[in-house]
Amino acid sequence: MDAATRRARLLLLLVAATVPAGLCQTNPDDAAALRSVMGAWTNYPSSWNSGDPCGAPWDGIMCSGNGRVTSLRLSSANMQGTLSDSIGQLGQLMFLDLSFNSGLSGTIPASIGNLGKLTTLILAGCSFSGDIPKELGNLLQMTFLALNSNKLTGTIPPQLGLLSKLFWLDLADNAITGSVPISTGTTPGLDLLTNTKHFHFNKNQLSGTLTGLFKSNMTLIHILFDSNQFTGPIPRELGSITSLQVLRLDRNQFAGAVPNITNLVNLNELNLATNKLTGSVPNLSSMNVLNVVDLSNNSFTASAIPAWFTNLTNISSISLSSASLTGEVPQELFNLPQLHEVVMSKNQLNGVLTMPGSIGTQLQTVDFQGNVIVDVAGISNYKKTLLP
Incomplete structure (x- = not known):
């Protein structure tokens, strides 16, 4: 087989793997699950009133070549209602985006934890309330998790620390309480997320210290922990995460001296304002790409x-x-x-x-x-x- 033939066959396989709805008939179980999900919504797209989700097609739906639903994207669709437990029956779903539908409320169903192939879950900008389901820790293929700007309460489930492929974790702008979970000998914690690039936990009611959370082998780019109730010292381990570009710890109750952060040479935004920091103003002389710095409202020497x-x-x-x-x-x-x-x-x-x-x-x-x-x-x- 020559190179051109191999490339052609590979292209056909890729096209067959995920195709736009309209080219195949939906798996009956997936069709039933979608209709159950639809039954909990109002203001859904008019195309969802037609016959076959993959064959009709329905707006926001993508399917595999054998009629399995692989993607559901209905961002900013002005939908109202709740998210049905039936969402967990879409066993081949890889991408779920219902973001910025402020009329979607109720709890996030634990059945989402059954979606073992899910890589992307975006529920930002809705009105979901209640706890973050611990079952999300079952989604071991997850790379992108955005639950920001909802009305979520309760604590961060330690099971999220099992998501070793996670690139983006955004829980900002909710009413989440408690401390950030750290692993023990028997339970996971967010300190295990060494491949994650984004920790967005700002604008919550998180408290406690950050001791044990950060490690030198982390690859974080953004740490947004501002506008919470964290206490204790700023962990010295932060100074060894040289990939950091944005560090926001402002509007908390951190105390003590700022640790050595001279190794953060890629940092372009540093905000430690409105804490209880003491000691010397930190040395930022090595931060040649620094663009924004705010150290206001502290008790430096x-x-x-x-x-x-x-x-x-x-x-x-x-x-x-x-x-x-x-x-x-x-x-x-x-x-x-x-x-x-x-x-x-x-x-x-x-x-x-x-x-x-x-x-x-x-x-x-x-x-x-x-x-x-x-x-x-x-x-x-x-x-x-x-x-x-």
Whole structure:
């Protein structure tokens, strides 16, 4: 068999594996399951009133060559109702997206845990309530799990730590309580998710410490834990996850000194604002791609504005309000080429605030309100928002 023939046969196999609805007749069990799911909804697509889901076809449905439903995508379809337990009977389903249907409510059925081939589950932006089913831990092929922006309560099931292929985990903007589960000798935990790139747990009611959650072999890119009730120290292990690009721990109750994070050279956003952090302002001198930093509203040891800030040539936003800064403001701060805003209000900065003749062209806002600055020099050099 020549190479061209092999490629042609491979293409035919791929096409046969998943084809648009309309080219085959639906497996009877799948058709019955879909109709049961439909029975719990209103405002579903009009095409769902026709005969065969795969053959008609129904909007949002994709099927395999032998009539098994493999994908159900009805995002932003203005549907109302609940998600029937019958969803768990679609045994070949790989992709389920019902996101941004705010009229979908009730609990997430535990039967979803029967969908052993499911790789993607997106229920974001609905009105689901109740607990996250522990049965989701059965979905060992799962790579993308988004349950954000619902009304979910209860705790994070430790069984999610079994999803070793998970790339994206988004539980943000719910009312989830309790601590983040850590594995023990007998139970799994989220510290086992070494292949996951996104931990989005922000805007919940999570509490406790993060001790034991992070490991040096993790490959996380985004850690969004802001707007919760976490306590204790920021784990030092965070400083060894060199893949990190965004770290948001703001609006919690973390205490103690910021650990060494100089190895986070890929970080472009760092937000530790509104905690109970003490010790020195962290050293960010190695973060050459850092774009946004906010360390405001902490209890750092009184110190001058760090000189290394002027070396962060990619920085666009610096916020250090209520950060115990003292001394004079270095003119070099305003020369940074990408700097859009600098906010250092409510400190003990003093002397004369001098706006140099050469100011970065992107600078829009300079806020030093609530300090003890005695005068502003070179004010004619700057025509944008200046709040001395």
